[in-house]
Amino acid sequence: MRSVPTRGAGRQPGSGVGVLDRSVALLAALENGARTLAEVAGRAGLPRPTAHRLLGALETHGLVRRSREGYALGPGLIRLGSAASRDLPLADAARPTLERLTGRTGESSQVYVRVGDERVCVAAVESPNELRTIVEPGVSLPMTAGSAAKVFLADADEADRERLLRSSGRSAALRTDITGVARRGWAHSAGERQAGVGSVSAPVRDGDGHLIAVVSVSGPMSRMRPADARRHARHVVAAAREIEAAIGARSG
Protein backbone atom coordinates (compact mmCIF):
# COMPACT_ATOMS: atom_id res chain seq x y z
CA MET A 1 0.00 0.00 0.00
CA ARG A 2 3.03 2.21 -0.30
CA SER A 3 3.82 4.07 -3.52
CA VAL A 4 1.32 3.25 -6.22
CA PRO A 5 2.83 2.03 -9.53
CA THR A 6 1.27 4.88 -11.51
CA ARG A 7 -1.44 2.84 -13.11
CA GLY A 8 -2.73 5.72 -15.21
CA ALA A 9 -6.07 5.87 -16.97
CA GLY A 10 -4.71 3.88 -19.90
CA ARG A 11 -6.59 0.76 -20.92
CA GLN A 12 -5.10 -2.61 -20.09
CA PRO A 13 -4.86 -5.47 -22.60
CA GLY A 14 -7.95 -7.63 -22.29
CA SER A 15 -10.13 -4.81 -21.05
CA GLY A 16 -13.51 -4.39 -22.67
CA VAL A 17 -14.48 -8.01 -22.26
CA GLY A 18 -15.37 -9.64 -18.99
CA VAL A 19 -18.36 -9.43 -16.74
CA LEU A 20 -17.16 -6.30 -15.01
CA ASP A 21 -16.59 -4.31 -18.19
CA ARG A 22 -19.96 -5.37 -19.55
CA SER A 23 -21.68 -4.43 -16.31
CA VAL A 24 -20.06 -1.01 -16.30
CA ALA A 25 -21.16 -0.53 -19.92
CA LEU A 26 -24.71 -1.36 -18.88
CA LEU A 27 -24.62 1.14 -16.02
CA ALA A 28 -23.29 3.78 -18.42
CA ALA A 29 -26.15 3.06 -20.83
CA LEU A 30 -28.64 3.48 -18.00
CA GLU A 31 -26.92 6.69 -16.92
CA ASN A 32 -27.52 8.00 -20.45
CA GLY A 33 -31.21 7.36 -20.16
CA ALA A 34 -31.68 3.95 -21.80
CA ARG A 35 -34.79 2.25 -20.38
CA THR A 36 -35.87 -0.83 -22.34
CA LEU A 37 -33.79 -3.99 -22.47
CA ALA A 38 -33.17 -3.65 -26.20
CA GLU A 39 -32.10 -0.03 -25.81
CA VAL A 40 -29.78 -0.75 -22.89
CA ALA A 41 -28.28 -3.78 -24.61
CA GLY A 42 -27.84 -1.82 -27.83
CA ARG A 43 -26.03 1.10 -26.24
CA ALA A 44 -23.82 -1.21 -24.24
CA GLY A 45 -23.01 -3.21 -27.36
CA LEU A 46 -24.27 -6.49 -25.91
CA PRO A 47 -26.64 -9.24 -27.09
CA ARG A 48 -30.04 -9.07 -25.41
CA PRO A 49 -29.74 -12.33 -23.46
CA THR A 50 -26.39 -11.26 -22.04
CA ALA A 51 -27.71 -7.86 -21.00
CA HIS A 52 -30.76 -9.49 -19.49
CA ARG A 53 -28.73 -11.85 -17.35
CA LEU A 54 -26.30 -9.17 -16.15
CA LEU A 55 -29.05 -6.66 -15.40
CA GLY A 56 -30.75 -9.33 -13.32
CA ALA A 57 -27.55 -9.88 -11.34
CA LEU A 58 -27.06 -6.14 -10.88
CA GLU A 59 -30.64 -5.86 -9.70
CA THR A 60 -30.16 -8.39 -6.90
CA HIS A 61 -27.41 -6.13 -5.60
CA GLY A 62 -29.54 -3.00 -5.84
CA LEU A 63 -27.29 -1.41 -8.45
CA VAL A 64 -30.12 -1.52 -10.98
CA ARG A 65 -33.84 -1.24 -10.36
CA ARG A 66 -36.87 -2.05 -12.50
CA SER A 67 -40.01 -0.03 -12.67
CA ARG A 68 -43.01 0.24 -14.93
CA GLU A 69 -40.92 2.37 -17.32
CA GLY A 70 -38.12 -0.20 -17.58
CA TYR A 71 -34.61 -0.38 -16.16
CA ALA A 72 -32.89 2.41 -14.23
CA LEU A 73 -29.90 2.97 -11.95
CA GLY A 74 -30.65 1.49 -8.54
CA PRO A 75 -30.65 2.83 -5.00
CA GLY A 76 -27.54 0.81 -4.11
CA LEU A 77 -25.59 3.30 -6.19
CA ILE A 78 -26.94 6.16 -4.08
CA ARG A 79 -25.57 4.39 -1.05
CA LEU A 80 -22.16 3.65 -2.56
CA GLY A 81 -21.93 7.12 -4.07
CA SER A 82 -22.64 8.74 -0.76
CA ALA A 83 -20.05 6.51 0.96
CA ALA A 84 -17.52 7.34 -1.76
CA SER A 85 -17.92 11.08 -1.37
CA ARG A 86 -17.81 10.69 2.38
CA ASP A 87 -14.36 9.09 2.32
CA LEU A 88 -12.85 10.99 -0.57
CA PRO A 89 -10.65 13.39 1.41
CA LEU A 90 -10.60 15.74 -1.55
CA ALA A 91 -14.20 16.91 -1.27
CA ASP A 92 -14.00 17.78 2.40
CA ALA A 93 -10.48 19.09 2.22
CA ALA A 94 -11.30 21.38 -0.68
CA ARG A 95 -14.47 23.00 0.61
CA PRO A 96 -12.93 25.75 2.81
CA THR A 97 -10.47 26.54 0.04
CA LEU A 98 -13.23 26.81 -2.55
CA GLU A 99 -15.13 29.15 -0.26
CA ARG A 100 -12.10 31.42 0.02
CA LEU A 101 -11.51 31.18 -3.73
CA THR A 102 -15.07 32.23 -4.52
CA GLY A 103 -14.76 34.98 -1.91
CA ARG A 104 -11.62 36.37 -3.55
CA THR A 105 -12.67 36.08 -7.19
CA GLY A 106 -16.43 36.54 -6.82
CA GLU A 107 -16.96 33.58 -9.19
CA SER A 108 -18.26 30.02 -8.75
CA SER A 109 -15.51 27.48 -8.03
CA GLN A 110 -15.23 23.71 -8.56
CA VAL A 111 -12.95 20.71 -8.08
CA TYR A 112 -12.87 17.97 -10.75
CA VAL A 113 -11.35 14.50 -10.83
CA ARG A 114 -10.87 12.32 -13.87
CA VAL A 115 -13.18 9.31 -14.26
CA GLY A 116 -12.62 7.28 -17.39
CA ASP A 117 -12.75 9.67 -20.32
CA GLU A 118 -14.67 12.36 -18.50
CA ARG A 119 -14.22 14.63 -15.50
CA VAL A 120 -16.55 14.61 -12.52
CA CYS A 121 -17.27 17.53 -10.22
CA VAL A 122 -16.66 16.42 -6.61
CA ALA A 123 -17.09 19.77 -4.85
CA ALA A 124 -18.45 23.19 -5.79
CA VAL A 125 -19.19 26.60 -4.30
CA GLU A 126 -21.50 29.06 -6.03
CA SER A 127 -20.77 32.69 -6.68
CA PRO A 128 -22.93 35.18 -4.75
CA ASN A 129 -23.53 37.07 -8.04
CA GLU A 130 -27.03 37.10 -9.47
CA LEU A 131 -25.54 35.98 -12.79
CA ARG A 132 -23.40 32.92 -12.05
CA THR A 133 -22.48 29.46 -13.35
CA ILE A 134 -23.78 26.41 -11.53
CA VAL A 135 -22.05 23.02 -11.66
CA GLU A 136 -23.55 20.49 -9.29
CA PRO A 137 -21.34 17.95 -7.51
CA GLY A 138 -21.61 14.58 -9.24
CA VAL A 139 -22.08 15.85 -12.77
CA SER A 140 -19.74 14.64 -15.45
CA LEU A 141 -18.27 16.94 -18.11
CA PRO A 142 -16.19 16.25 -21.25
CA MET A 143 -12.40 16.02 -21.39
CA THR A 144 -12.30 17.99 -24.61
CA ALA A 145 -13.70 21.41 -23.73
CA GLY A 146 -13.22 23.96 -20.97
CA SER A 147 -10.14 25.09 -19.08
CA ALA A 148 -10.24 22.18 -16.63
CA ALA A 149 -10.19 19.77 -19.56
CA LYS A 150 -7.01 21.41 -20.84
CA VAL A 151 -5.28 20.85 -17.54
CA PHE A 152 -6.20 17.16 -17.61
CA LEU A 153 -5.08 16.86 -21.24
CA ALA A 154 -1.79 18.64 -20.56
CA ASP A 155 -1.01 16.01 -17.95
CA ALA A 156 -2.16 12.91 -19.83
CA ASP A 157 0.43 10.70 -21.50
CA GLU A 158 0.98 10.90 -25.25
CA ALA A 159 -1.27 8.04 -26.43
CA ASP A 160 -4.03 8.91 -24.01
CA ARG A 161 -4.05 12.56 -25.05
CA GLU A 162 -4.09 11.73 -28.76
CA ARG A 163 -7.02 9.41 -28.31
CA LEU A 164 -9.02 12.04 -26.46
CA LEU A 165 -8.11 14.78 -28.94
CA ARG A 166 -9.11 12.59 -31.86
CA SER A 167 -12.55 12.21 -30.33
CA SER A 168 -13.00 15.99 -30.28
CA GLY A 169 -13.48 18.05 -33.42
CA ARG A 170 -10.96 20.70 -32.45
CA SER A 171 -7.69 18.94 -31.75
CA ALA A 172 -5.53 21.61 -33.43
CA ALA A 173 -6.79 24.50 -31.30
CA LEU A 174 -6.63 22.42 -28.13
CA ARG A 175 -3.10 21.22 -28.84
CA THR A 176 -1.65 24.74 -28.90
CA ASP A 177 -3.59 25.73 -25.75
CA ILE A 178 -2.24 22.68 -23.95
CA THR A 179 1.42 23.56 -24.46
CA GLY A 180 0.66 26.95 -22.90
CA VAL A 181 -0.82 25.27 -19.83
CA ALA A 182 2.33 23.31 -19.03
CA ARG A 183 4.38 26.56 -19.27
CA ARG A 184 2.08 28.86 -17.25
CA GLY A 185 0.68 26.36 -14.74
CA TRP A 186 -2.94 27.29 -15.41
CA ALA A 187 -5.49 27.20 -18.23
CA HIS A 188 -8.09 29.60 -19.56
CA SER A 189 -11.10 29.01 -21.77
CA ALA A 190 -13.91 31.16 -23.15
CA GLY A 191 -17.14 29.78 -24.53
CA GLU A 192 -15.76 26.32 -25.29
CA ARG A 193 -18.09 24.08 -23.37
CA GLN A 194 -21.00 26.46 -22.87
CA ALA A 195 -21.69 29.59 -24.89
CA GLY A 196 -21.05 32.69 -22.80
CA VAL A 197 -19.11 30.91 -20.07
CA GLY A 198 -15.39 31.26 -19.35
CA SER A 199 -13.12 29.66 -16.75
CA VAL A 200 -9.62 29.42 -15.28
CA SER A 201 -8.17 26.14 -13.94
CA ALA A 202 -5.05 24.83 -12.21
CA PRO A 203 -3.73 21.33 -11.40
CA VAL A 204 -3.71 19.77 -7.91
CA ARG A 205 -0.84 17.27 -7.51
CA ASP A 206 0.20 14.72 -4.92
CA GLY A 207 3.65 14.39 -3.39
CA ASP A 208 4.96 12.49 -6.42
CA GLY A 209 3.81 15.16 -8.85
CA HIS A 210 0.90 13.10 -10.17
CA LEU A 211 -2.25 14.98 -11.12
CA ILE A 212 -5.08 14.10 -8.75
CA ALA A 213 -7.61 16.87 -9.40
CA VAL A 214 -8.22 20.25 -11.03
CA VAL A 215 -9.54 23.44 -9.37
CA SER A 216 -11.51 25.97 -11.43
CA VAL A 217 -13.34 29.25 -11.22
CA SER A 218 -16.00 29.88 -13.84
CA GLY A 219 -18.33 32.72 -14.69
CA PRO A 220 -19.98 34.66 -17.51
CA MET A 221 -17.56 35.71 -20.25
CA SER A 222 -18.31 39.36 -19.52
CA ARG A 223 -16.41 38.85 -16.27
CA MET A 224 -13.86 36.36 -17.70
CA ARG A 225 -11.87 38.39 -20.24
CA PRO A 226 -8.13 37.73 -20.52
CA ALA A 227 -7.34 40.45 -17.98
CA ASP A 228 -9.80 38.93 -15.47
CA ALA A 229 -8.39 35.49 -16.14
CA ARG A 230 -4.85 36.64 -15.34
CA ARG A 231 -6.10 38.28 -12.14
CA HIS A 232 -7.98 35.13 -11.07
CA ALA A 233 -5.16 32.80 -12.07
CA ARG A 234 -2.96 33.51 -9.07
CA HIS A 235 -5.86 32.81 -6.70
CA VAL A 236 -6.70 29.56 -8.49
CA VAL A 237 -3.08 28.41 -8.37
CA ALA A 238 -2.86 29.37 -4.70
CA ALA A 239 -6.06 27.39 -4.06
CA ALA A 240 -4.47 24.34 -5.72
CA ARG A 241 -1.49 24.63 -3.34
CA GLU A 242 -3.84 24.92 -0.36
CA ILE A 243 -5.75 21.78 -1.35
CA GLU A 244 -2.49 19.89 -1.80
CA ALA A 245 -1.46 20.91 1.71
CA ALA A 246 -4.85 20.00 3.17
CA ILE A 247 -4.72 16.53 1.65
CA GLY A 248 -1.12 15.90 2.63
CA ALA A 249 -1.97 16.83 6.20
CA ARG A 250 -4.49 14.09 6.77
CA SER A 251 -3.72 10.68 8.16
CA GLY A 252 -6.66 8.67 6.77
Add this chain to the structure above:
Amino acid sequence: MRSVPTRGAGRQPGSGVGVLDRSVALLAALENGARTLAEVAGRAGLPRPTAHRLLGALETHGLVRRSREGYALGPGLIRLGSAASRDLPLADAARPTLERLTGRTGESSQVYVRVGDERVCVAAVESPNELRTIVEPGVSLPMTAGSAAKVFLADADEADRERLLRSSGRSAALRTDITGVARRGWAHSAGERQAGVGSVSAPVRDGDGHLIAVVSVSGPMSRMRPADARRHARHVVAAAREIEAAIGARSG
Protein backbone atom coordinates in the same frame (compact mmCIF):
# COMPACT_ATOMS: atom_id res chain seq x y z
CA MET B 1 -7.37 -25.77 -24.21
CA ARG B 2 -8.72 -29.23 -23.58
CA SER B 3 -12.07 -29.11 -21.96
CA VAL B 4 -13.65 -31.96 -20.06
CA PRO B 5 -17.43 -32.12 -20.48
CA THR B 6 -18.69 -30.26 -17.44
CA ARG B 7 -22.14 -30.49 -15.99
CA GLY B 8 -24.01 -27.18 -16.37
CA ALA B 9 -23.50 -25.25 -13.14
CA GLY B 10 -26.86 -23.49 -13.29
CA ARG B 11 -26.48 -21.27 -10.26
CA GLN B 12 -29.00 -18.75 -8.99
CA PRO B 13 -28.26 -15.04 -8.62
CA GLY B 14 -27.23 -13.78 -5.22
CA SER B 15 -25.49 -16.94 -4.18
CA GLY B 16 -22.19 -15.12 -3.91
CA VAL B 17 -20.12 -16.61 -6.69
CA GLY B 18 -19.41 -14.85 -9.95
CA VAL B 19 -17.34 -11.83 -10.77
CA LEU B 20 -20.18 -9.44 -10.05
CA ASP B 21 -20.94 -10.83 -6.60
CA ARG B 22 -17.26 -10.77 -5.71
CA SER B 23 -16.91 -7.20 -6.93
CA VAL B 24 -19.91 -6.07 -4.91
CA ALA B 25 -18.44 -7.80 -1.86
CA LEU B 26 -15.21 -5.86 -2.40
CA LEU B 27 -17.06 -2.56 -2.66
CA ALA B 28 -18.95 -3.40 0.54
CA ALA B 29 -15.66 -4.13 2.30
CA LEU B 30 -14.31 -0.77 1.16
CA GLU B 31 -17.50 0.92 2.30
CA ASN B 32 -16.88 -0.51 5.77
CA GLY B 33 -13.46 1.05 5.89
CA ALA B 34 -11.12 -1.72 4.75
CA ARG B 35 -7.94 -0.24 3.25
CA THR B 36 -5.15 -2.76 2.70
CA LEU B 37 -5.43 -5.58 0.17
CA ALA B 38 -5.36 -8.25 2.86
CA GLU B 39 -8.04 -6.48 4.86
CA VAL B 40 -10.32 -5.94 1.86
CA ALA B 41 -9.84 -9.51 0.65
CA GLY B 42 -10.46 -10.86 4.14
CA ARG B 43 -13.72 -9.00 4.68
CA ALA B 44 -14.96 -9.92 1.22
CA GLY B 45 -14.06 -13.56 1.83
CA LEU B 46 -11.74 -13.75 -1.17
CA PRO B 47 -8.15 -14.93 -1.73
CA ARG B 48 -5.68 -12.07 -2.05
CA PRO B 49 -4.79 -12.64 -5.71
CA THR B 50 -8.45 -12.67 -6.69
CA ALA B 51 -9.18 -9.48 -4.78
CA HIS B 52 -6.10 -7.87 -6.30
CA ARG B 53 -7.17 -8.63 -9.84
CA LEU B 54 -10.77 -7.50 -9.37
CA LEU B 55 -9.76 -4.32 -7.56
CA GLY B 56 -7.48 -3.55 -10.50
CA ALA B 57 -10.37 -3.97 -12.91
CA LEU B 58 -12.64 -1.83 -10.75
CA GLU B 59 -9.94 0.79 -10.62
CA THR B 60 -9.75 1.15 -14.40
CA HIS B 61 -13.46 2.00 -14.31
CA GLY B 62 -13.04 4.54 -11.51
CA LEU B 63 -15.16 2.54 -9.08
CA VAL B 64 -12.16 2.06 -6.83
CA ARG B 65 -9.23 4.39 -6.26
CA ARG B 66 -5.83 3.91 -4.72
CA SER B 67 -4.04 6.36 -2.52
CA ARG B 68 -1.10 6.31 -0.18
CA GLU B 69 -3.36 4.85 2.50
CA GLY B 70 -4.52 1.94 0.34
CA TYR B 71 -7.75 1.18 -1.51
CA ALA B 72 -10.96 3.22 -1.28
CA LEU B 73 -14.24 3.72 -3.10
CA GLY B 74 -13.62 5.64 -6.31
CA PRO B 75 -14.99 8.84 -7.83
CA GLY B 76 -16.89 6.91 -10.49
CA LEU B 77 -19.31 5.91 -7.75
CA ILE B 78 -19.94 9.55 -6.92
CA ARG B 79 -20.94 10.05 -10.51
CA LEU B 80 -23.20 7.00 -10.70
CA GLY B 81 -24.69 7.75 -7.30
CA SER B 82 -25.54 11.26 -8.32
CA ALA B 83 -27.08 10.02 -11.58
CA ALA B 84 -29.06 7.39 -9.67
CA SER B 85 -30.55 9.88 -7.24
CA ARG B 86 -31.26 12.24 -10.11
CA ASP B 87 -33.48 9.72 -11.88
CA LEU B 88 -35.06 8.05 -8.87
CA PRO B 89 -38.48 9.73 -8.97
CA LEU B 90 -39.00 8.91 -5.32
CA ALA B 91 -36.47 11.38 -3.93
CA ASP B 92 -37.84 14.36 -5.84
CA ALA B 93 -41.45 13.32 -5.51
CA ALA B 94 -41.16 12.89 -1.75
CA ARG B 95 -39.45 16.16 -0.83
CA PRO B 96 -42.52 18.46 -0.70
CA THR B 97 -44.41 15.81 1.22
CA LEU B 98 -41.59 15.40 3.75
CA GLU B 99 -41.50 19.14 4.26
CA ARG B 100 -45.22 19.17 5.04
CA LEU B 101 -44.82 16.13 7.29
CA THR B 102 -42.06 17.78 9.30
CA GLY B 103 -44.14 20.98 9.41
CA ARG B 104 -47.13 19.12 10.87
CA THR B 105 -45.31 16.87 13.33
CA GLY B 106 -42.38 19.12 14.19
CA GLU B 107 -40.04 16.11 13.80
CA SER B 108 -37.38 15.10 11.24
CA SER B 109 -38.76 12.97 8.42
CA GLN B 110 -37.14 10.45 6.04
CA VAL B 111 -37.83 8.10 3.14
CA TYR B 112 -36.05 4.72 2.99
CA VAL B 113 -35.77 2.09 0.27
CA ARG B 114 -34.52 -1.45 0.71
CA VAL B 115 -31.09 -2.29 -0.68
CA GLY B 116 -29.95 -5.85 -0.11
CA ASP B 117 -30.30 -6.55 3.60
CA GLU B 118 -30.28 -2.92 4.63
CA ARG B 119 -32.35 0.19 4.12
CA VAL B 120 -30.97 3.37 2.57
CA CYS B 121 -32.20 6.90 3.23
CA VAL B 122 -32.99 8.54 -0.13
CA ALA B 123 -34.52 11.78 1.13
CA ALA B 124 -34.72 13.59 4.48
CA VAL B 125 -35.97 16.84 6.02
CA GLU B 126 -34.72 18.01 9.41
CA SER B 127 -36.89 19.16 12.26
CA PRO B 128 -36.59 22.85 13.18
CA ASN B 129 -36.21 21.83 16.84
CA GLU B 130 -32.91 22.47 18.57
CA LEU B 131 -32.96 18.84 19.71
CA ARG B 132 -33.58 16.72 16.62
CA THR B 133 -32.51 13.53 14.86
CA ILE B 134 -30.38 13.76 11.73
CA VAL B 135 -30.29 11.04 9.06
CA GLU B 136 -28.33 12.06 5.98
CA PRO B 137 -29.48 10.93 2.54
CA GLY B 138 -27.32 8.01 1.38
CA VAL B 139 -26.73 6.43 4.76
CA SER B 140 -27.61 2.81 5.23
CA LEU B 141 -29.35 1.48 8.37
CA PRO B 142 -30.15 -2.07 9.57
CA MET B 143 -33.28 -4.06 8.72
CA THR B 144 -33.58 -5.32 12.26
CA ALA B 145 -34.15 -2.19 14.37
CA GLY B 146 -36.30 0.91 14.20
CA SER B 147 -39.89 1.40 13.09
CA ALA B 148 -39.00 1.61 9.38
CA ALA B 149 -37.30 -1.78 9.65
CA LYS B 150 -40.51 -3.28 11.04
CA VAL B 151 -42.46 -2.05 8.03
CA PHE B 152 -39.97 -3.66 5.66
CA LEU B 153 -40.01 -6.89 7.68
CA ALA B 154 -43.81 -6.97 7.80
CA ASP B 155 -43.82 -6.90 4.01
CA ALA B 156 -41.01 -9.39 3.34
CA ASP B 157 -41.90 -12.95 2.37
CA GLU B 158 -41.64 -15.72 4.94
CA ALA B 159 -38.14 -17.05 4.14
CA ASP B 160 -36.68 -13.59 3.74
CA ARG B 161 -38.10 -12.36 7.03
CA GLU B 162 -36.90 -15.40 8.92
CA ARG B 163 -33.40 -14.98 7.59
CA LEU B 164 -33.29 -11.32 8.63
CA LEU B 165 -34.80 -12.04 12.05
CA ARG B 166 -32.31 -14.81 12.67
CA SER B 167 -29.48 -12.35 12.10
CA SER B 168 -30.85 -10.07 14.84
CA GLY B 169 -30.71 -10.94 18.52
CA ARG B 170 -34.32 -10.01 19.20
CA SER B 171 -36.45 -11.98 16.80
CA ALA B 172 -39.18 -12.73 19.36
CA ALA B 173 -39.88 -9.08 20.23
CA LEU B 174 -39.74 -8.04 16.59
CA ARG B 175 -42.07 -10.82 15.49
CA THR B 176 -44.92 -9.64 17.72
CA ASP B 177 -44.39 -6.01 16.69
CA ILE B 178 -44.55 -6.99 13.05
CA THR B 179 -47.97 -8.58 13.27
CA GLY B 180 -49.21 -5.30 14.75
CA VAL B 181 -47.84 -3.36 11.78
CA ALA B 182 -49.87 -5.32 9.24
CA ARG B 183 -53.02 -4.66 11.27
CA ARG B 184 -52.54 -0.94 12.01
CA GLY B 185 -50.73 0.12 8.82
CA TRP B 186 -47.89 1.83 10.68
CA ALA B 187 -45.04 0.97 13.04
CA HIS B 188 -43.63 2.54 16.17
CA SER B 189 -40.27 2.06 17.87
CA ALA B 190 -38.55 3.56 20.90
CA GLY B 191 -34.82 3.33 21.53
CA GLU B 192 -34.26 0.28 19.33
CA ARG B 193 -31.65 1.53 16.93
CA GLN B 194 -30.33 4.51 18.85
CA ALA B 195 -30.75 5.11 22.57
CA GLY B 196 -33.16 7.95 23.22
CA VAL B 197 -34.61 8.00 19.71
CA GLY B 198 -38.13 6.97 18.71
CA SER B 199 -39.92 6.89 15.36
CA VAL B 200 -43.15 6.18 13.47
CA SER B 201 -43.18 4.68 9.94
CA ALA B 202 -45.63 3.74 7.21
CA PRO B 203 -45.34 1.81 3.91
CA VAL B 204 -45.39 3.41 0.43
CA ARG B 205 -46.81 1.02 -2.19
CA ASP B 206 -47.10 0.98 -5.97
CA GLY B 207 -50.26 0.29 -7.95
CA ASP B 208 -49.84 -3.47 -7.51
CA GLY B 209 -49.55 -3.20 -3.74
CA HIS B 210 -45.81 -3.89 -3.72
CA LEU B 211 -43.76 -2.08 -1.07
CA ILE B 212 -41.43 0.42 -2.71
CA ALA B 213 -40.40 2.63 0.21
CA VAL B 214 -41.05 3.59 3.82
CA VAL B 215 -41.75 7.09 5.25
CA SER B 216 -40.77 7.91 8.81
CA VAL B 217 -40.72 10.68 11.36
CA SER B 218 -38.15 10.39 14.15
CA GLY B 219 -37.27 12.40 17.20
CA PRO B 220 -36.13 12.24 20.82
CA MET B 221 -38.09 9.74 22.94
CA SER B 222 -39.29 12.57 25.18
CA ARG B 223 -41.40 13.71 22.21
CA MET B 224 -42.15 10.18 20.90
CA ARG B 225 -44.22 8.58 23.62
CA PRO B 226 -47.08 6.26 22.59
CA ALA B 227 -49.56 9.16 22.62
CA ASP B 228 -47.29 11.24 20.35
CA ALA B 229 -46.80 8.25 18.09
CA ARG B 230 -50.54 7.81 17.64
CA ARG B 231 -50.91 11.51 16.89
CA HIS B 232 -48.07 11.44 14.32
CA ALA B 233 -49.22 8.18 12.76
CA ARG B 234 -52.08 9.66 10.79
CA HIS B 235 -49.79 12.29 9.29
CA VAL B 236 -47.20 9.68 8.38
CA VAL B 237 -49.80 7.46 6.74
CA ALA B 238 -51.23 10.47 4.88
CA ALA B 239 -47.71 11.33 3.69
CA ALA B 240 -47.31 7.79 2.35
CA ARG B 241 -50.54 8.22 0.32
CA GLU B 242 -49.29 11.57 -0.99
CA ILE B 243 -46.01 10.07 -2.15
CA GLU B 244 -47.84 7.21 -3.86
CA ALA B 245 -49.94 9.76 -5.72
CA ALA B 246 -46.92 11.88 -6.67
CA ILE B 247 -45.12 8.86 -8.12
CA GLY B 248 -48.16 7.54 -9.95
CA ALA B 249 -48.64 10.93 -11.52
CA ARG B 250 -45.36 10.97 -13.41
CA SER B 251 -44.95 9.69 -16.90
CA GLY B 252 -41.14 9.07 -16.92
Add this chain to the structure above:
DNA sequence: TGGGTTGTTCCGCATAGTGGAATCTGGTAT
Protein backbone atom coordinates in the same frame (compact mmCIF):
# COMPACT_ATOMS: atom_id res chain seq x y z
C1' DT C 1 -54.78 -12.78 -38.10
C1' DG C 2 -50.19 -11.92 -39.10
C1' DG C 3 -45.89 -9.14 -38.64
C1' DG C 4 -43.31 -6.24 -35.41
C1' DT C 5 -41.89 -5.32 -31.05
C1' DT C 6 -40.08 -6.68 -26.40
C1' DG C 7 -38.83 -9.80 -22.55
C1' DT C 8 -37.40 -14.52 -21.14
C1' DT C 9 -35.53 -19.36 -20.97
C1' DC C 10 -32.47 -23.06 -22.69
C1' DC C 11 -28.16 -25.23 -23.04
C1' DG C 12 -23.65 -26.90 -25.56
C1' DC C 13 -19.30 -24.86 -25.80
C1' DA C 14 -14.82 -22.51 -24.74
C1' DT C 15 -12.89 -18.90 -22.60
C1' DA C 16 -12.49 -15.82 -18.89
C1' DG C 17 -11.53 -16.23 -14.33
C1' DT C 18 -9.72 -18.79 -10.32
C1' DG C 19 -6.50 -19.24 -6.41
C1' DG C 20 -2.32 -21.96 -4.45
C1' DA C 21 2.27 -21.17 -4.72
C1' DA C 22 6.19 -18.50 -5.77
C1' DT C 23 8.21 -13.97 -6.06
C1' DC C 24 8.92 -9.17 -5.28
C1' DT C 25 9.08 -4.86 -2.38
C1' DG C 26 9.96 -2.12 1.44
C1' DG C 27 10.03 -1.58 6.25
C1' DT C 28 12.06 -2.88 10.83
C1' DA C 29 14.29 -5.25 14.25
C1' DT C 30 19.09 -7.58 15.32
Add this chain to the structure above:
DNA sequence: ATACCAGATTCCACTATGCGGAACAACCCA
Protein backbone atom coordinates in the same frame (compact mmCIF):
# COMPACT_ATOMS: atom_id res chain seq x y z
C1' DA D 1 24.44 -5.92 6.72
C1' DT D 2 21.40 -9.67 7.48
C1' DA D 3 17.44 -11.78 8.67
C1' DC D 4 12.88 -11.26 9.06
C1' DC D 5 8.17 -10.04 8.11
C1' DA D 6 3.88 -8.27 5.99
C1' DG D 7 1.86 -6.72 2.30
C1' DA D 8 1.61 -6.48 -2.84
C1' DT D 9 2.24 -8.69 -7.21
C1' DT D 10 2.93 -12.23 -10.79
C1' DC D 11 2.51 -17.02 -12.61
C1' DC D 12 -0.04 -20.58 -14.63
C1' DA D 13 -2.55 -25.27 -14.88
C1' DC D 14 -7.27 -26.20 -14.49
C1' DT D 15 -12.22 -25.73 -14.67
C1' DA D 16 -16.37 -23.53 -13.18
C1' DT D 17 -18.31 -19.50 -15.18
C1' DG D 18 -20.41 -17.00 -18.30
C1' DC D 19 -21.53 -16.63 -23.25
C1' DG D 20 -25.03 -15.85 -26.86
C1' DG D 21 -27.60 -18.11 -30.91
C1' DA D 22 -31.83 -20.07 -31.22
C1' DA D 23 -36.34 -20.82 -29.75
C1' DC D 24 -40.23 -19.32 -27.06
C1' DA D 25 -43.61 -16.22 -24.84
C1' DA D 26 -46.16 -12.00 -24.27
C1' DC D 27 -47.56 -8.18 -25.88
C1' DC D 28 -49.07 -4.21 -29.13
C1' DC D 29 -50.91 -2.19 -33.32
C1' DA D 30 -53.01 -2.35 -38.00
